Amino acid sequence: MYKWLKDYQKLEDDLAYLEFNLEQTERELKRWVEGDLVGVRLQHDSLGAQVEENIEKIKNDIATKTDQKEKIIKLVNTFRGLNHKILKLKYIDGHTLEEIAEILNYSSSHIKKRHAEAVRTIKFINDYKGSVKEHS
Numbered sequence: 001m002y003k004w005l006k007d008y009q010k011l012e013d014d015l016a017y018l019e020f021n022l023e024q025t026e027r028e029l030k031r032w033v034e035g036d037l038v039g040v041r042l043q044h045d046s047l048g049a050q051v052e053e054n055i056e057k058i059k060n061d062i063a064t065k066t067d068q069k070e071k072i073i074k075l076v077n078t079f080r081g082l083n084h085k086i087l088k089l090k091y092i093d094g095h096t097l098e099e100i101a102e103i104l105n106y107s108s109s110h111i112k113k114r115h116a117e118a119v120r121t122i123k124f125i126n127d128y129k130g131s132v133k134e135h136s
Contacts, residue, residue: 002122004076005087010070015062022058025051083118086111 029051031037076088080106089100101111 002087002118004072004079005091005122008069008076008092009045011065011072015065015069017067018058018062022055022062025055027057029055082106082114083121086115087118089116 032051066092073092074085076092079085079088079131085104086097086100089103090097095103097111097115098108101108104111
């Protein structure tokens with residue numbers, strides 16, 4: 001039911017790590033090209049020799065996950081129902097519950113109640129799936 005939210009959040013986490021990793025790897029490349037490691041001779045199979053390849057791999061991973069994230073957003077935009085709208089506005093678009101109430105023309109208390117219900121439903125589903133796996 002709300003698997004899209006879990007998938008979206010995982011992609012967000014993965015992308016954040018990949019961006020961090022890319023930054024660190026590019027910093028490492030800079031050390032080899034113009035920094036303190038410029039005079040160090042590399043072995044063909046050393047980690048230093050693979051830095052440029054790693055950067056390309058990370059960039060490809062970022063592109064793939066960004067595409068997956070965009071597809072999830074496109075999919076979620078087709079969903080109907082207030083709970084889906086609330087979850088999308090909160091967790092994808094980054095709005096507060098008060099802003100969501102204003103956007104959807106509901107009272108803040110109604111939106112907070114529906115959000116809490118959706119979160120409880122997600123937690124129940126996740127707990128249920130976890131207990132089923134434990135007993136399998």
